Amino acid sequence: MTALPQYERLEAPGLWRETPQAQRREVIVSFGDTSLVISDDRSTAALAHWSMAAVVRRNPGTRPAIFAPSEDPGEELEISDETMVEAIEKVQALIEAHRPHPGRLRRIGWVSTAVVALLGVALWLPGALIDQAARVLPAPKREEIGRLVLADLERSTGVACHSSAGDAALEALAERLGDMVQIAVLPHQLGGARILPGGVVALGQDTLIGLDTPEVAAGAILVARQAQAGEAPVHALLAWSGAVSALRLLVTGDLPAREIAGYGAALIATPVALPQRPAETDALLAAFKAAGVASTPYAYALDPTGETVLSLIEADPFRGAPAPEPVLPDAQWLALKDICS
Incomplete structure (x- = not known):
């Protein structure tokens, strides 16, 4: 599971709207295997599943926190519960840490190559x-x-x-x-x-x-x-x-x-x-x-x-x-x- 074990049963209230023009409605927010589950607060029917790897924070450092399923305008989810906000951000940090970073690997490769080249020059140059x-x-x-x-x-x-x-x-x-x-x-x-x-x-x-x-x-x-x-x-x-x-x-x-x-x-x-x-x-x-x-x-x-x-x-x-x-x-x-x- 993507969610950390301590957050598997965590739920919190939130305000969700499906489009920028739609009215906000009260929902229950919880963690799925690899997603954030948004359910109706009365019927508990699932209204949306947001991939945790794609969730973005619209207003970092501001409360209440506003999340969206992507960078594109559209759905938004407002959460005031500090524990839930902290849990979402921790799970996202865990996902980011396990995600491949081609740019970083490329930089490490270049640095390693440069170090090897410099060592080679240091060993070769005096004799040359x-x-x-x-x-x-x-x-x-x-x-x-x-x-x-x-x-x-x-x-x-x-x-x-x-x-x-x-x-x-x-x-x-x-x-x-x-x-x-x-x-x-x-x-x-x-x-x-x-x-x-x-x-x-x-x-x-x-x-x-x-x-x-x-x-x-x-x-x-x-x-x-x-x-x-x-x-x-x-x-x-x-x-x-x-x-x-x-x-x-x-x-x-x-x-x-x-x-x-x-x-x-x-x-x-x-x-x-x-x-x-x-x-x-x-x-x-x-x-x-x-x-x-x-x-x-x-x-x-x-x-x-x-x-x-x-x-x-x-x-x-x-x-x-x-x-x-x-x-x-x-x-x-x-x-x-x-x-x-």
């Missing part, structure tokens, strides 16, 4: 900004940023070592290995090398001591380069500094040094690891071969026993044979070893 900035950045700007990162590294390691003969040896090493515009030797143990944006390379002094061969320094650079083969150095930097930095770089073409501050320390704290999977090791050995550098000297520099680096020793592309050309002539190698003296 970083990808785009790393992709469109011109080579000169990459090199400039690489030198800024090198300067930030120097705050943790000390200023890069220089000497006229040593700098010439570094230029020769960069040319020998290719894809580099600058190699800087830092007076600090980096555990190898770090590849910076724009072809700038930071090389730890630890690669120049130990085994008396430039293959160790060259191997450290090749390993660092291979370790970052899946991600451009500038992309790694922007991923660290964040989407705001990437957006600023896209809009202004500039990346202030303050937004790089601390990245050098993060690079030092992140060791360059040798590949663990066979396919990655094969790719590294292929890089040694392409560069014309033997991998055995670098392997023994990492582990003098050779036990943990057997793959680099046993599969050395130049095992038992000299490389096509030395990494550096002896004189340049000696100059490079002494660059931090």
Whole structure:
């Protein structure tokens, strides 16, 4: 039933007229299953059944209350009984609450869609900004940023070592290995090398001591380069500094040094690891071969026993044979070893 249980037997007097021109007559008003029943007060014969879902109040907030079966002019029912008026309005509120609301559902759908879209944008946009900035950045700007990162590294390691003969040896090493515009030797143990944006390379002094061969320094650079083969150095930097930095770089073409501050320390704290999977090791050995550098000297520099680096020793592309050309002539190698003296 539509009527609430407490109103099933409720009746009240009222004044009803069938048309605007008709005389009002006294009636009894009661609840049916889904309607308001209007009966003659003497014979109790039903005069009209009004659908509760369609009943409207003509004068909200005014007494006596006047109801009609629809918005159209015609029948009217005047009720003074407060309990009956309250009952009609409660039953109508219950009906309204259970009625479908397409507009409301549509709004909820739009809001839900908008929230999902915003969440998607929030998750997608930072990565997209970083990808785009790393992709469109011109080579000169990459090199400039690489030198800024090198300067930030120097705050943790000390200023890069220089000497006229040593700098010439570094230029020769960069040319020998290719894809580099600058190699800087830092007076600090980096555990190898770090590849910076724009072809700038930071090389730890630890690669120049130990085994008396430039293959160790060259191997450290090749390993660092291979370790970052899946991600451009500038992309790694922007991923660290964040989407705001990437957006600023896209809009202004500039990346202030303050937004790089601390990245050098993060690079030092992140060791360059040798590949663990066979396919990655094969790719590294292929890089040694392409560069014309033997991998055995670098392997023994990492582990003098050779036990943990057997793959680099046993599969050395130049095992038992000299490389096509030395990494550096002896004189340049000696100059490079002494660059931090």
